[in-house]
Amino acid sequence: MSETATITIDGNSYEYPVISGTEGEKAIDVRKLRADSGYITYDDGYGNTGSCLSDITFINGEVGILRHRGIPIEELAGQASFLGTAFLVIYGHLPSQEEYVHFSQQVAGNAAMPDDFRHHFNGFPSDAHPMAVLSAMLNAAGCCHSEMTSNDREQDMEHFDQAAALLISKVRTIAAMSYRMSQGLPFVAPRLDAPYVDDFLHMMFSTEEKDYEPTPEIAKAMDLFFLLHADHEQNCSTSTVRMVASGGANLFASVSAGVSALWGPLHGGANTAVVKMLQSIHDSGDDGSQFIEDAKTGKARLMGFGHRVYKNYDPRAKILGGAAEEILNSLGHDDPLLDIARHLEKAALEDEYFVKRKLYPNVDFYSGLILKAVGIPVEMFTVMFAIGRMPGWIANWREIATGSSRIHRPRQVYTGKVDQHFVPVEER
Ligand SMILES: CC(C)(COP(=O)(O)OP(=O)(O)OC[C@H]1O[C@@H](n2cnc3c(N)ncnc32)[C@H](O)[C@@H]1OP(=O)(O)O)[C@@H](O)C(=O)NCCC(=O)NCCS
Known part of the structure; x- marks a missing residue:
């Protein structure tokens, strides 16, 4: 028998199908919830909402897995080119x-x-x-x-x-x-x-x-x-x-x-923010220790750390960390920002604040250092x-x-004023 989930609201129970992905991911199919009950789900930031079924990429953030069309990112990074990967992802x-x-x-x-x-x-x-x-x-x-x-x-x-x-x-x-x-x-x-x-x-x-x-x-x-x-x-x-x-x-x-x-700094703009952060730490004479303290008290945010999905090492960060070292060595550059990055990473991985919140380096932590080494200006990073x-x-x-996708049109919970009336301008 196929799995179902029961939602009970105001004493009424509704049964919904459970969908399983090919990697064992489970989702409750609530498409009929509103029609059945008049209720909608509320999920600010969509952390619990599957917006689609997709065949392209699989991530298991808990253990740090990323696969495109079933192939681990580590294999692609070691053996494929960007264009070959692009073809794979698209076709x-x-x-x-x-x-x-x-x-x-x-x-x-x-x-x-x-x-x-x-x-x-x-x-x-x-x-x-x-x-x-x-x-x-x-x-x-x-x-x-x-x-x-x-x-x-x-x-x-x-x-x-x-x-x-x-x-x-x-x-x-x-x-x-x-x-x-x-x-x-x-x-x-x-x-x-x-x-x-x-x-x-x-x-x-x-x-x-x-x-x-x-x-x-x-x-x-x-x-x-x-x-x-x-x-x-x-x-x-x-x-x-x-x-x-x-x-x-x-x-x-x-x-x-x-x-x-x-464009935004919480998404693709983070690689720019990381290099600016490392530079300002360097300019202030800090080795990263003070910055870690500031991040813990909310005075600063450790850019390139943390991820909505990865609660473990972002596998891309691991690969890029090694690549950053390689490219800097090959160019004979001794970038002090790499030392600060390594120090920040080590300190954060040992610090209870970051450990408890499962904050690990993400793809942007080292990517900016590679771009900087290649000579790409910071404004071009994103x-x-x-x-x-x-x-x-x-x-x-x-x-x-x-596919047969419907137009994406989320609902909302209205929290504004009620029962208001128009007031002519001279009476306002
Ligand atoms: C990526 C990011 C936006 C994810 O945000 P999120 O899933 O909404 O996580 P939250 O902001 O709810 O963070 C959970 C907790 O960790 C803390 N936290 C998250 N990222 C942090 C960071 N980079 N530095 C310090 N604290 C951080 C939050 O303050 C929060 O603490 P609290 O529970 O005491 O309130 C966030 O981690 C971040 O801003 N990182 C820096 C920007 C970045 O590198 N972005 C690129 C992503 S690829």
């Missing part, structure tokens, strides 16, 4: 040799922006935040492809493969253009023969005199960074993408909303996260577009 299987070549070529072939598109950048002040530019420009990029942005599900899906490759490619070009714009530098055309990461760094850092060629260590570290951000289940920005998509909006509009959601997360947003949009 559900590892690409064959042929599929990989085709996908990579499609991505490379879409790197250039149309000439007239460049004029859009003139409308932004040079100090515009690159996340604002990215969100606006991704939506604008859709304007050049009306066949992919019809908001007609069938038509948008007919062009899905092209749109997916185009977005994975253009997000990187737009990111580089926004950086060049902020520096008052001319745009650099993509090199269609270069691998994904090399081309991105070329568009960021090449000068008229010299083409930028990353060292193999830098290319590997950036590829790993993007790979580790490829998808992460129903986080704030991915849920936003699904929310927008559930209304029928096209892929470009949906991922552009995802970028806006990612943009780097967006480039990495693009495959996850696309995969989640596709799941909505090809």
Whole structure:
């Protein structure tokens, strides 16, 4: 017999099916609760609410597991590339040799922006935040492809493969253009023969005199960074993408909303906040000990620590911690911020305040140090996260577009005034 759960309200009992995920996760299907009882559930921050059934990514935060399409992140980080992982996340299987070549070529072939598109950048002040530019420009990029942005599900899906490759490619070009714009530098055309990461760094850092060629260590570290951000289940920005998509909006509009959601310091902005935090600890002459005390009394927040889902080590943080060390060694950099990070990590992992609340390093704790070592400016850190997360947003949009999802429309509990009446202005 299939499992059920009984909810008793005001002396009446209602029985609801229990849904099991393939990893044994359980959920009570309360879709009929309001119709049956007049009650809704209240779950601020959605910590207990499953908003969808999804095949893409599995996380077990209690033990620190992350798998894409069933494959552990540690295996992907050791053996796959960012583009291979992107394909896996979007299409559900590892690409064959042929599929990989085709996908990579499609991505490379879409790197250039149309000439007239460049004029859009003139409308932004040079100090515009690159996340604002990215969100606006991704939506604008859709304007050049009306066949992919019809908001007609069938038509948008007919062009899905092209749109997916185009977005994975253009997000990187737009990111580089926004950086060049902020520096008052001319745009650099993509090199269609270069691998994904090399081309991105070329568009960021090449000068008229010299083409930028990353060292193999830098290319590997950036590829790993993007790979580790490829998808992460129903986080704030991915849920936003699904929310927008559930209304029928096209892929470009949906991922552009995802970028806006990612911008905040509690989500994608945390990598920027970590490096700023480490720098200010360094500048104040503290080795991290005072900062830990401030975090415990609520005077400060230890950025890059804690996670809504992980109550154990974020597996991505473990991988990136090792990678940060490797890249700094390869560059011969002795970054004092890495020492402070290591000290903070050690102190926090031993401190009762953090242990009791199960606060462990998350993906952002070390990622900023890698980006800093590569030479990515701090203002661009969250943009780097967006480039990495693009495959996850696309995969989640596709799941909505090809599934039978209803429009996302949560309920609320109204707590405002009642029985008010209009008062003419002269009587107020
Ligand atoms: C990620 C984050 C937003 C998760 O928030 P959450 O699930 O709502 O957890 P809460 O804010 O309810 O935290 C639970 C407790 O731990 C404390 N806490 C959580 N993160 C903390 C941190 N980074 N430093 C110090 N204390 C922290 C809270 O103050 C709270 O303490 P209390 O029970 O005494 O009130 C939060 O941990 C955070 O702000 N971390 C820093 C930002 C960051 O790194 N974000 C990137 C996430 S990938």
